[in-house]
Amino acid sequence: MIYADNAATTRMCDAAITTMTKLMREVWGNPSSLYTHGQNAKEALEEARGEIAGVIGAKPGEVYFTSGGSEADNQAILTAAKIGERKEKKHIISTAFEHHAVLHTLARLEKEGFEVTLLDVHENGLVSPDEVEAAIRDDTCLVTVMYANNEIGTIQPIREIGEVCRRRNVIFHTDAVQAVGHVRIDVEADNIDMLSASGHKFNGPKGVGFLYARKGIALSNLIEGGAQERGKRAGTENVPAIAAMAAALREKNERIDETVAHVTATRDRLIDGLSKIPHSVLNGDAHKRLPGNVNFCFEGIEGESLLLLLDDRGIQASSGSACTSGSLDPSHVLLAIGRVHDVAHGSLRLSIDEETSDDDVDYIVKNVAEVVEYLRGFSPVWRDLQAGKREFVL
Ligand SMILES: *Cc1c(COP(=O)(O)O)cnc(C)c1O
Numbered sequence: 001m002i003y004a005d006n007a008a009t010t011r012m013c014d015a016a017i018t019t020m021t022k023l024m025r026e027v028w029g030n031p032s033s034l035y036t037h038g039q040n041a042k043e044a045l046e047e048a049r050g051e052i053a054g055v056i057g058a059k060p061g062e063v064y065f066t067s068g069g070s071e072a073d074n075q076a077i078l079t080a081a082k083i084g085e086r087k088e089k090k091h092i093i094s095t096a097f098e099h100h101a102v103l104h105t106l107a108r109l110e111k112e113g114f115e116v117t118l119l120d121v122h123e124n125g126l127v128s129p130d131e132v133e134a135a136i137r138d139d140t141c142l143v144t145v146m147y148a149n150n151e152i153g154t155i156q157p158i159r160e161i162g163e164v165c166r167r168r169n170v171i172f173h174t175d176a177v178q179a180v181g182h183v184r185i186d187v188e189a190d191n192i193d194m195l196s197a198s199g200h201k202f203n204g205p206k207g208v209g210f211l212y213a214r215k216g217i218a219l220s221n222l223i224e225g226g227a228q229e230r231g232k233r234a235g236t237e238n239v240p241a242i243a244a245m246a247a248a249l250r251e252k253n254e255r256i257d258e259t260v261a262h263v264t265a266t267r268d269r270l271i272d273g274l275s276k277i278p279h280s281v282l283n284g285d286a287h288k289r290l291p292g293n294v295n296f297c298f299e300g301i302e303g304e305s306l307l308l309l310l311d312d313r314g315i316q317a318s319s320g321s322a323c324t325s326g327s328l329d330p331s332h333v334l335l336a337i338g339r340v341h342d343v344a345h346g347s348l349r350l351s352i353d354e355e356t357s358d359d360d361v362d363y364i365v366k367n368v369a370e371v372v373e374y375l376r377g378f379s380p381v382w383r384d385l386q387a388g389k390r391e392f393v394l
Contacts, residue, residue, distance in 0.1 A: 002360045004317045006201075006292055007150050007178060007351035012244070013203040015251045020205060020244035031237055032228065041239045048239075048246035052210060055253045056195065057186035064211045064219065064229045065242050069177035069198030070101040071222065072211035075233075076173045076194040077105045077144060079213070079220045081114060083171070084141020090114045093135045093143045093170075096336035097121050099150055102175055103332075106144075119145075125154035125284035125337050133164045140170050147176035147185070147195075151320045151333040151349055152284030153293025155183065162191025171217070177201050177209075181252035182290055183260065187212055199245035202252050208241040259354050263291035266356050270294050273365030277372055279385075279394045283334060283347070294350040295320075297339060299394045300382030301346045301375040309371045315364055318349045342381060343393050 003011070012020075023044060029037035031045050046060070053060045066072045077092075084090055094106055096118045106116045117135050119127055127145055136143070143165050148155045158174055165172035173194040179185060180195075181202025187195060194217065198209035213219055225234025252259070271282055271294055279299040298306070303319035310317055320331035330344035339347075350364065376382040384390040 001314050001316065002356070002364065004315060004350040004352050004356065004364065006353045007349065008318055009200045009206065010203045010353070012205060013248050013251055016204050016244040016248040019247040020240045023240035023243050027239060031239060032226065044243050045237055045239050048243045051246040051250055055249050056180070056212060057188045058212050059215065062212055062215055064213060064232055065237060066209045066211055066233060067207055068209040069175065069196050069201070072196035072198070072209050073099065073101040073175050074105050075211055075219060075222050076196060076213070077102065077109070077142065078222065079194070079217065080142035080171045080173060081109050082220045083218070087141070089139040089141040091117070091137050091140045093117045093119065093132060093140060095119045095121050095127055095145055097125070097149055097333040098144070098146055099175055099177070102144055102146070121336050123338050125149060125152045126288060127156050127161065129157050129160035129164050132161050133168070136164070136168045136170055142171050142173060144173040144175070147174045147179035148183070148290050149284070149333060150178050151331055152295045152337065153178070153290035154284040155179070155288050155290060158192065159190045165193070166191050178290060181249050182292065184256060187214070193217060199241065199248065202248055204245035204248035205241045208238055208245050260291050263352065263354055263356075266352060266358065266361060267291060267294055269358060270350060270352065270361045270364060273361065274368060277369050279392060281394050283337060283339070292352045294352070296348050297334070297343045297394065298346045298348070298372045299343055299392060300379050300385055301372060303345055303347045305375055306346070306348055306371055309374070310367060313367045313371070315367060319347050320349055340393055
């Protein structure tokens with residue numbers, strides 16, 4: 001089996017599993033308890049916080065644990081909205097291809113009287129810092145732009161966008177769920193005020209993540225209760241999962257440069273191979289993209305059928321976001337980069353990792369080419385294209 005859906009979730013690494021089971025057995029006290037067993041848990045919690053802060057260039061006091069990326073996105077955006085509201089600033093800038101954890105939170109704020117500007121992401125899947133600047137108004141309280149897109153993998157000019165926001169005195173949040181652990185991130189150098197991350201996207205456990213919030217940003221609570229997480233996120237901390245997330249991130253970070261170089265080379269081999277399939281296109285910029293992300297559209301076929309047939313051949317992939325699968329609408333990300341509906345339906349996302357070998361790549365290329373040809377053989381759309389009744393787009 002070739003697993004090529006690491007953008008949906010990753011397998012937990014041994015370091016994370018070992019840490020998690022050890023803490024579940026040995027350090028299961030409540031970190032808020034004052035006796036030794038509780039304090040041992042508290043120590044493990046703070047060690048994890050320090051480790052994670054170190055990897056992203058933050059201070060430990062700026063890292064808040066959450067239940068995952070979605071919660072961190074919600075809390076960051078609602079925090080900036082609350083801060084803005086107090087100053088009568090109710091305008092937010094984002095992009096058309098954010099994750100739904102961001103888009104749906106923004107939709108909720110729109111119902112509460114906020115105005116949202118969604119920036120164009122262009123055909124290459126990149127936001128322009130100049131366009132961010134042009135969209136900023138006197139009443140803008142937040143710019144939220146994802147670090148790397150979860151479907152097409154494009155990496156945004158975060159440092160430049162952050163620089164614009166800093167100069168114009170607007171809070172800058174980035175959903176970095178796809179980027180943390182996969183590319184080097186430094187919240188200081190990148191001018192980031194708030195950042196969301198999720199353990200299960202970098203070989204840690206599911207159901208745990210973190211929010212970085214620069215010192216001075218007073219977080220609004222999503223969950224009220226006890227004084228955990230400096231009063232900003234109530235609920236007894238999931239210490240084993242948090243420590244496992246930190247262990248996974250430490251391990252990713254220790255060999256990040258080698259991994260980036262190796263996975264990028266494998267990815268480019270995959271892109272080269274798939275590009276030879278007629279009437280296909282790579283979605284998103286070829287270079288400014290995550291090391292492990294490959295996303296193609298093939299004209300004249302349905303992505304869903306492609307996935308099922310690839311599954312039969314032992315290849316686990318996706319047509320885009322795991323969150324929209326099962327829905328008949330084409331991906332909002334592919335529509336945002338200007339793909340027409342018919343083409344957007346024929347998408348394939350392969351998100352590989354350091355375990356993907358060149359042999360795996362060759363197997364994937366051979367099988368995708370065969371299955372695309374097979375599906376085109378009985379596609380009415382393909383027949384019309386061949387007969388000249390429709391124009392090829394790709
Ligand atoms: C997976 C993902 C999320 C959601 O993270 P969860 O931990 O699953 O809640 C948010 N944003 C992006 C870009 C993602 O890829």
